[in-house]
Amino acid sequence: MSEAPATEKLTLDVFPTSKIAEVSPLIYSGFIEHLGRCIYGGILPARNTDWPHTARKPCPPEQFVETPKELLTPEGFRADVIECIRDELDTPMMRWPGGNYVATYHWEDGVGPQESRRKRPDLAWGGEEPNSFGTDEFIQWCRVAKTEPYLCFNMGTGTLEEALNWVEYCNGTGDTYYANLRRKNTGHDEPHNVKYWGIGNECWGPWIVRQQTAEEYAAACRQWAHALKLVDPSLILVSCGQTGLDEWDNIVLGRNIDKVQLHSIHLYTSFGPRDRSDKTTEFNRAVYGPAAAEHGIEIARGLIEKATVEHTAKVDAAPSIVPGENIVPRVKLAFDEWGVWDELVGTPENGLQQPYDLKDALAFGAWLNVFIRQSASIGLACLAQAVNVIAPLNARPEGVLRHPTYHVLRLFSQYMRGTAVRVALGGSAPAPTYSGVTLPEWAGRVRGAADVLDASAVLVEKDGARKLRIAVVNRSWDADLTVPVRVAFETPAKKYTVHEVWHADAWARNEWDNPENVTIKTSEVDWTGSHTFKAHSFTLLELAL
Template sequence: MAAYSQHTTVLQALHQQQSVVTFRATPDHPAELRSTPLNLDVDRLVHPAEPPITDKLYSGFLEHLGRCIYGGIVDSPKTPSPSKLLVKQDKSGPLYKGRLGWRKDVMSCLAKDGELEVPMMRWPGGNFVSNYHWQDGIGPISQRPKRIELAWLSDESNIFGTDEFIDYCRALGSEPYICLNMGTGTLEEALSWLEYCNGTGDTHWAELRRKHTGRKEPHNVKYWGLGNEMWGPWQVGNMLPSEYARKARQWAHALKLVDPTICLISCGETGASEWDREVIGALLPWADMHSIHFYVPGLDYEKNVFGPVAAEKHLEICKSLIDMANIGRTLERMPARDMKICFDEWNVWDDVKAAGSNGLEQVYDYTDMLGFCAWLNVLVRKHKDIGIACLAQSVNVISPLMTRPDGILRQTLYYPLELFSKYMKHGHLLQLPSFPDVYTGPTYPVYIQQAGYNPSYIDSVAVLVKTPEGLSIRVSVLNRHPTADWVTNIGFSGFELRNVKIHEIYHDDLVATNTFENPNNVKPVATSLSKEGWTTEYANGFTVKKHSWVFLIFDGIKV
């Protein structure tokens, strides 16, 4: 215990206390992991009264940045693809002349009935939106102006605009989510954009949309974001939280007069900041969701795989800020509002590997994949408070999916995303035991370590889904220990097993990547077993290898 004299000041005492607090500077992992039984009880739901997990956890994001749009979802004018890879859009008539073809191979991945089953797309940014004027991107393409682009110091051709985005979403089967320009844009411009998309009368912007599309029906865009990262010093038109709250409140009021059915999403920070507290308190009566952004940099192994613990804490804090604002409202005799969190930018992102100068194109390695699995576990575990989550981004830009003119590459992140987006939705979270072995070494952010969050080496979520044949239990298990395997005995309560499918991703090389030359270097190995095969094969326990991820699907019936 520190010794204090009667003349010691409070500040001096605090400094003395801090001087004896030390944090481990290098990782010190236990030699082995203790075995923990995993009993899957179909009657022990985490949130039994809540709606099932939304498929919008697996939404996408398209920004006019690097090769996301041009050379990503549509053909690149500079490096065109073979016609056999394109869905032709350059049709007869002045409105379609000059449209760029859609990449068939990319669509087969992103479509609602494709590999990733993406339910929603956010567009046009991102930082890009704060200098984007939507009217530049409508009408005949030959008449659209080319503009300077301030977010990434590039230029924008405006070949791909609002009508192209809506048509692309319709082709994918995805719902559109548009972010408004609150940097250089005006309220009048935002109201016109909303009327153009959703107007049903014979007013100017609605009639102009009909002229441009040849269709009577509106675009019916439900989700609208009130600006992007307006707190950031890099953002064109950045503001103080009080300034943003006042402006966003005015915009929200006017926008809902044009269309009261829309869902408005306020611009948050990380979910755990003073900006978030002030904006949520001011906009709770007006906004339906609150947006937050967070990225984990692909640094050394431990900082990568344990980093998403911070995102989980940010979600919890953000939900507490919403609760706090609601408590204040009820004390003032106003009704509470169920504001959900819109986590519309998240990912593993190393801004040294993927800098703006190279279009934020990151080659994801095996360790990045493990960190990504931790991210997916977090989103499912906290799904009750999340209305939307958008992976940033969907093609080429810090993305699981890369293109070149003649093909696509599924990076290491792609396969966990594919399994989660197919199987970890429309079900309910199952209760799991706690896992006793925890990591206490250095982390990014540092507060994971310094605040004593002590994340477990074993990170797992399980979801129960009703199927036409009975029940299905889907389990994600991530072993974050770099050198120790983990053994568990998996049992069931209230459930009769019929068959099992195991997807395992393991590689000895922590920096292994997929390339166009070796695209299957990091990929799941799938094994199917009957009930008898499972019981025989794993009678002595199921092993999750060191630094690996396993996804299990147990199909059966309730008993």
């Protein structure tokens, strides 16, 4: 611990008995899309015909590097990538195939013998799609990675019939055409048992093939949800939302609150036109941006409650219904695309491959703190994306590189599970706050000044032991903060564990020739009742109670 002076007027107060909700493990889910080098070069080894090359214009032999066989699983997947996703990040679910890409994806192009699969132009991101990684390969990869599959329907060029057939192919157990086709293609009788299905992706966006109005989508979503449940009543369906605070979300939820189990919202921070020349301003935009996500979640929660009340009142007014008998189970949110993306760094031309630094890792910490604090509303969240594409993990033929963002995500996934409990900044004077420029700009105007110390906490109770884990982002560019940490009605053990992600340079990165420049430092410290949070740092405290 450093010798920074104590901030006597500020306290970090944690209330283990004031429980918010159980943290869904699914908030640590991921997302892979047919974009850049995510699938071909990340999930699978790159071939000389993969993006940005094609079969007609392959990578020149003198430039192509083949992935060593020792880095592959028996199934042909990148073993080192799987080890990161399965063993280090413990990723519970993976969303596929998109994303923007799904609006023109036809699942039957990607099943059956490789030589008979149709190659298609990729209308979302450019290039050509060989369809060599399809439904069966994705399910097989999920089994090896020990992660739950989450599929998304094509509501662009796709049809309801195609969607129904896909569910039958994945989950059918009878003697029917598509169930038998799956048995033929996989050589196994057992179904894929895919539970989570998204009804379209960003159907509101002008970049999507077949952009829809909210009214058009809401009607189609209701029709699709009804039909899909006839094929498999156990499906968990996700309606397509926007950011949680848009009229689109209001209309879609109002028409489908009784038909879906989750409602998706999307947001990327560090995204948008601006003057990037001032480093301090860019730092603040990055670390305070996730406040917009918290606002979206809070508004969406209100829209869910509004739609539920309206639906319940309408149903109770029906003559054939006993009042209160048909109350809809509460819909939760699927934040199934979130991340930090600078669109001038990660571009379609470079396959959205973006390097990340410490300030981006702090933004990850702020994002994940939001999900912990809002755990009563969040059913799942998918980081976009898992490998190579605006991802915390990069893969090349010689191995993998973990960005600083990876280490913050790993700490959350490993330690921040359990029951979310309330955290507050207290003391005899207002906590230090930031009221400058944010991105998006409205976040600062609407939510007002933001706390410099951003925190969340979970209580983990197992086998008679109780541990309190506190995640803290010090969003100050230049000030260490020594803060009393007060645990209400509890006395922590004499020693506690500190996990820290920090570097003297907030713009420090990990490079292939310096892969551990920014990493996790763990230590055991004597409990004194306070802790020094370094400037521009992420810290996770483990206290035994």
